[in-house]
Amino acid sequence: MNIESTPFLKLVEKIYKCLLSGLTAELFYVRDGQINFYALNFVVPVPATIGELHFTWQSLTRRPLPYILHVDVGKNEDVLHTPTLNISSVGFVPTEPQTWRVDLPCTGTVSAEVPVTISLNVSTGSSSTALLFRRRKVCLKEAPKPAVRVDSVPYAATSADIFYAAAGCAGGALLIAAVAAAACRVRARKLRRARSEEQDGHAFLPDSSCKSAASYTSYRRPTSLPAVAAEERARDLQQRIAELTIQRCRVRLRSVAMEGTFGRVYKGTYADEDGREQEVLVKTASEHASQIQLSLLLQEGCMLYGLRHERVLSVLGVSIEDQTAPFLLYPWSVGCRNLKQFLLACRGVNFGVAANGPPPPPLTTQHVVRMALHALDGLAYLHSQHVLHKDIAARNCIVDENLRVMIADNALSRDLFPGDYHCLGDNENRPIKWLALEALSKKQFSPSADIWALGVLLWELTTLAHQPYAEVDPFEVAAYLRDGYRLQQPANCPDELFAVMAYCWAMSPDDRPTLPQLQIFLRDFHTQLTRFV
Structure with a gap:
């Protein structure tokens, strides 16, 4: 044989x-x-x-x-x-x-x-x-269908029956129209309220001018959010900041890792009360940042507050002092860097002021699959804690010198990676080309929407951070996806790996895989790679 x-x-x-x-x-x-x-x-x-x-x-x-x-x-x-x-x-x-x-x-x-x-x-x-x-x-087990009674002798309608039936239908139609109109008004109010709550609760706050994906200067507070909900969110953020507050004098900034229009990321150290120092990454804003920009930085930076997992990078501390920009501290180690920066460096593309280090080693398919598994583990933990990330992408991950990946928040991402965010006239700068179709067109976020974005992250890993849908105008992405088009299979990407990506981009959220299923598939595939390579 x-x-x-x-x-x-x-x-x-x-x-x-x-x-x-x-x-x-x-x-x-x-x-x-x-x-x-x-x-x-x-x-x-x-x-x-x-x-x-x-x-x-x-x-x-x-x-x-x-x-x-x-x-x-x-x-x-x-x-x-x-x-x-x-x-x-x-x-x-x-x-x-x-x-x-x-x-x-x-x-x-x-x-x-x-x-x-x-x-x-x-x-x-x-x-x-x-x-x-x-x-x-x-x-899946199907729900039982109700029994339907069928009379054995058909009933012959008379002219009177027809008249009364027609009159009843006309009256019913008027009643339905009235109810539908009332329902539409109620639903419209609910949608406006939900949209306002979502914009206030997530990093995507409305941009009134929307002239530049790199600008945060025109963010305004939503006006339709109920006062009670706004106060609760403000108290929650204040409580988080209070629990995370550290003394500014214990932070020492060494070098700039990344810099945008108003945001900066530093490498530095933090000394605890016992004098022990540890490496940290510091996110802060420049002198000309507005109060709205500073508030947005704090809100996004505290998104993963309180989460503890080896594949999740959560904020370590916050320093707020009068008349100065806030500091957000993250645990760091030598050799760590932004995942998108790292992938671009693998492709020979310099990005930012921190891209002058030694070139990374070439990535193999085994490396890519293992890094994808790390991101999967981190996202699975977030979902187990009932946290939707809503912006899974290489720019919001870090990787260390051993190619271990961690998921981070999206604080400053719009400013540091303006080419990844677009405004479609809806007063929001959003990661259009990473969003699931229902999140893009209806702003419906769910674990399945995060899984769609995870598929795009896997595509970024295999292409070394090429721009997804580079040839498609942001205004055309929704129609492009609705017509059934998806990202093409990257060169040198195995069929099995692309099958996992394509599986994440199913049109219906119910048809996309679960995170446990993806973990099983990729672990089996990694085992096969290890066995034959």
């Missing part, structure tokens, strides 16, 4: 089109006579909303090749009905491209995950090839 090469066969699965709502990329299992073992060892999840898999094959010889096809789901009859094929289980691979399908119908009575193994054996007489495709089908 020849398991290293199959020059007589071509086999590809249209997995993205099947699982990802219209994406048309393909995952090759046999191409140019070589078997893609990474793809075969990758266990692909099949969401509950997907009930079929599509494969395309072709015999590269001048004659059809005999095959044997079998689908095994174990003893899970109560979860999954017997899978069916639209082709026979024994036959011949055609000489022209042909697409065949495997149906995986759930029973709807039990919620569970079923391992599915599709085995294919193709022979030429002198040699044969056996391929195994592993899937994990997700089935």
Whole structure:
């Protein structure tokens, strides 16, 4: 049996089109006579909303090749009905491209995950090839449907019935119209209130002029936020600052790491009460920063306050003194740097005043996957603490000299990375090209929206911080995504890794993977890389 090469066969699965709502990329299992073992060892999840898999094959010889096809789901009859094929289980691979399908119908009575193994054996007489495709089908228990009573004798309507029915319909239509109008007014008020609360509670505060993505000078406070909610948020921020307050005299600034229009990031040290010094990163503002800019810096810097995890960079302390800009201190170590800066340096691009250090070592696929797993672990912890980040990107992560990644807040990010934020006329500078479609068009944020952005972060890792959708105007991004277009597969990016990215960009939030699923996929893939490299 020849398991290293199959020059007589071509086999590809249209997995993205099947699982990802219209994406048309393909995952090759046999191409140019070589078997893609990474793809075969990758266990692909099949969401509950997907009930079929599509494969395309072709015999590269001048004659059809005999095959044997079998689908095994174990003893899970109560979860999954017997899978069916639209082709026979024994036959011949055609000489022209042909697409065949495997149906995986759930029973709807039990919620569970079923391992599915599709085995294919193709022979030429002198040699044969056996391929195994592993899937994990997700089935959900369906809610019981109410019984519907059907009378056995039809009722014959009279003219009077028709008249009264028409009159009733007309009255009902008027009533519905009145209720709908009232509901629209109530919903509009709620939307305005929710939008105002969201803008006040998150880093994206409204920009009244919106002339430059780098400018914060025109941020204004929302006027429609209830006074009680505003006071609660202000008290919460004041309490956090009080608990984090440190003495300015204990902070020593050494060098500027990054600088924007009004914000600066320093490297320095902090001495505790016992005189022990530790390396810190200090975020602050320049002399011409307004009070609104300073308030925004504090609000964003305290976003991850109180969180403790090895993959999350939380604020260490805050120093506020009269007539001076606040200092936000973060634990730091020698060799750490902003992840986007690091990736640009790997590509030979200098960014900022701190980009003159030695060039980083070249990144391998193993490095990229391991760094992505670090970001996954950090985001999983945030979600476990009921925290939505809403701005996952390389610019909001740090990496140390051992390529360990931590997720940070987005304080000063708009100022330090103005090219990553855009205003679409809605008085907000937002990371347009990192946002999920529902977050971009409807401002609906959820864990699934963070997962979409995590897919873009993974794309940044594989492209060394290229700009996503560089050829697409920010005003056209929403329509671009709505039409089913996504980021292209980067050069030298394995199919399995791009499958994970594309899975994160499913149109419906319910079709995107969960963080535990992504962790399983990437860990399995990293194991395969370690085994064969």
